[in-house]
Amino acid sequence: MKNIAFAFAVALAAIASPAAAQPTCAPGTYAAADGDFVVLALVPSIPAPGLRYLFRDGRRGATSEAAAPLACRDGVVEVQGVRWNRIAFRETPASFDSVGTKMTGLLIEPPGSDARRPLVVMVHGSERSSPIGGVYGYAMAAQGISVFVYDKRGTGGSEGEYTQNFELLAADAAKALDTARGLAAGRYGRAGFFGGSQGGWVAPLAATRTRADFVAVGFGLVASPIEEDREQMVSEVRAAGLGKDAEALVSRLSKATGQLLLSNFKDGYDALGSVRSEMAGQPWAAKIEGEYSGAMARMTDDELHRVGRARFDNLELIWDYDAVAALRKLETPLLWVLAGEDREAPIETTRAALMGLKAAGKPVDVYLFPNTDHGMFEFTTAADGERSVTRITDGYLKLLGDWVKGDVRGPYGRAEHLTAR
Structure with missing residues (x-):
């Protein structure tokens, strides 16, 4: 009888608990x-x-x-x-063919019909996860924007092989916009792209492959993947307070590994060996990462000859991609949002390039959110320098929505609207 009474009491407690009632x-x-x-x-x-x-x-x-x-x-x-x-969104599944590959997407439209409503194609970053059903497409649609999301080739419901070839990905994005225009015919006005992270390389290039009325980019780079690697390592040594000699050394390391990548791992070993020798006496060398150079420096030449290309150069990445050249071809308005403390995509080169384009008369809007990392995330920093994400910075999502709608009315959190000098 005591066991029955105990079980009954536990059941009552569960019913009364907020977690169970929720x-x-x-x-x-x-x-x-x-x-x-x-x-x-x-x-x-x-x-x-x-x-x-x-x-x-x-x-x-x-x-x-x-x-x-x-x-x-x-x-x-x-x-x-x-x-x-x-919100009762109208959601239309879709498929389309791009460069001989069947792709899967979804058009998300706010309630009602408005021939002036903007239409945006969300261009993915380097992730392999599907954006269909994710938070970001709906966060844009909730602001009165029609949104087309799609699985990049080799991921989700799309066929083909996963790749990071910007030319091929731009062709896919351009076809996605053409598809979205057809699906939303009569229910949209201006149409264009948003790209986050790696999408900052792909979206502007896609806008040179099809008609686009705007391009927006969040925490992307106007630099090549080789430059990204170097800037990441420079950012690491600066964060550790290691000085100019360390900056010069990791810059030489990136130059050597870049030579390996551009030569299909045939050239660059002597330069890499020289840098390795100098780094051998540095206690900080084991902690340097970059995008790939830190790992390469810790491998032997035999390992790099044998598995280097398979490990580091297996996704058709255009290592010396000229991002500035692609932006110079654009005549459409461009929004670029920078994360002020971005460790994955340091902003120094990108900011300078964007300001140069703006000074040259290109229709470029540049915003910077201070104290944010890649993804526009605010963070806390532990004693060992490790960062923990807390939230997306206030104002970022609203800035994207307002800019795409052509209705910018800041302020947007702590955002700084940068102007050319």
Whole structure:
């Protein structure tokens, strides 16, 4: 009898507990009367039944967290006691052929029909995960923009081989925009691209392959992949306070590894050996990474001859890609948003190139969010220098939406609108 009473008490406690009483949230986008919104989406990193939430102001987390700033009740979301209703998007699955490959996508349209509504194609970064069903497409659509998301070749529902060949990826993105125009015919006005990270190389190039009315880029680079590697290592030695000699040494390392990559691992070994010798006496050398040079420096010449190309040069990357040349071809308005403390895509070369294009009369808008890392993430820094992401910086998502709509009315969080000198 005691066991039965105990089990009954446990059951009552479970019924009374907030966690058990909280209904499971449904994926979707929920909006307040003032236009604020939150996107709830299934993501592999959050165990079911939890969902990723993303607010317009950049707050993010899991609905299963005790401190989640929302609650789910009767098919709606409550934020601080106020009901936010689900947005009834029109969603149209699509497929299209690009360079002999079948691609899969989804058109997301806000409710109603508006022939002036902007249409944007979301150009992916280097990730292999599908953007279909993710938070970012819906965060753009929640701001009154029609959005086309698609799986890059070799990922999700798209066929072909995964690649990082910018020329091929730009052809895919251009075909995606052509497809989206057809699907949304009569229900859109201006149309163009948004690219994040690696999409900063692909989206502008795609806009030279098809008619586009605008291009927006977040935390991308106006530099080659080889320059990205060098700048990452320079950023690392600066963060460690190692001085100009260390900067010069890692720059030489990147030059040597770049020679290996550009020669299909035939040339550059003597230069790499010389740098290795100098780095051997440096206690910090084992911690240098870059994009790939740190790993190459810690391999022997025999290893690099044998597996270097298979390990580092297997995705058709254009190592010396001329990003500035592609931007010079653009006549369409360009938005570029920089993360001020970007460790993955340091901004020094990119900022200078963009300011040069702006000074030359190109229609370039450049915004910088200080104290943010790659992805426009704010962060905390531990004693060992390790960063922990907290949120997307406030103002970033709204800036993207307003700029695409041609309705920029800052301020946008802590964003700085950069002007040419």
